[in-house]
Amino acid sequence: MNQGLRKKITAIGTYLLVSTVGWNAGKLVTGIDEYFFSTSNERSLESIIKKPINFDTFDSKEERDSKINLFEENYRDAKHNWDNFDKQFNLVKKISYMDQYNPSLKSRLISLISGYNFNGSANVIEGELNTTPNSETIIHELSHFWHTHIDNEKFNEAWKEISENHYLGFGFSKATRQDFERNGAVSDYALRNLNEDIAEICEFVYRILHPNKHIIGFTHKKPDFRVKIHRWESWESLNIPLDNENHLSKIKEKIKLLKNYNFISEREYKHTLDELDSFKERKCH
Numbered sequence: 001m002n003q004g005l006r007k008k009i010t011a012i013g014t015y016l017l018v019s020t021v022g023w024n025a026g027k028l029v030t031g032i033d034e035y036f037f038s039t040s041n042e043r044s045l046e047s048i049i050k051k052p053i054n055f056d057t058f059d060s061k062e063e064r065d066s067k068i069n070l071f072e073e074n075y076r077d078a079k080h081n082w083d084n085f086d087k088q089f090n091l092v093k094k095i096s097y098m099d100q101y102n103p104s105l106k107s108r109l110i111s112l113i114s115g116y117n118f119n120g121s122a123n124v125i126e127g128e129l130n131t132t133p134n135s136e137t138i139i140h141e142l143s144h145f146w147h148t149h150i151d152n153e154k155f156n157e158a159w160k161e162i163s164e165n166h167y168l169g170f171g172f173s174k175a176t177r178q179d180f181e182r183n184g185a186v187s188d189y190a191l192r193n194l195n196e197d198i199a200e201i202c203e204f205v206y207r208i209l210h211p212n213k214h215i216i217g218f219t220h221k222k223p224d225f226r227v228k229i230h231r232w233e234s235w236e237s238l239n240i241p242l243d244n245e246n247h248l249s250k251i252k253e254k255i256k257l258l259k260n261y262n263f264i265s266e267r268e269y270k271h272t273l274d275e276l277d278s279f280k281e282r283k284c285h
């Protein structure tokens, strides 16, 4: 066996070993978590949403309970402000919840061992939704689930036609204005790949529709089919220019596809388009 081949085999073997150990350690950690550390508040929330929830193992009972409250609040917020929430959430088998704003050293360690990250992720094959304390991330990850659930070959083809299949992989953070306009992207992360593009547009629609979240530049008229359940308001900017007609029409076409494939409902679609049109009008004056 030549030297190069031997090196390659060793590298592959090491990779497999490390990932298997990591994966099993992750399973073990979540098993221990459920068995020894779940609190009564956690179990009562689990019985409401009918899915197991994993938190940072080794958190104190107080830390756990405050995270459970935070999760419950965001879960209810997402559910309340997204018409197709229930059928999309149905696809999820379990939830991991991490505190991205205040990760302790031990939770960083756990995340390293078990392969969690702090930005939310959807392991759609295993049905694991890993989320952080905000409802946008829940919607973002749910749309990954829904995307794998629908007949996505036709959907993907139509999407690629709009986006010109223009994606930058890990170079997304260096995206230029031309990249945004060519793809019809609403964030730089959307330019990473097709899957993220879809999830980012869903998140964008969610924020436009949300009665408490506002994106600067839109009229943010409260949808007449939504009731405000919180008193807080949040203001964010889109961080991308949206004054190019072609860019705007690509975003609208993507949102229409979302409606056709039940990511969003008919009324959510109509309200989002109204907001996009009002954005354009404001720009013209």
Ligand SMILES: [Zn+2]
Pocket: 121, 140, 141, 144, 195, 196, 199
């Ligand atoms: Zn994503």
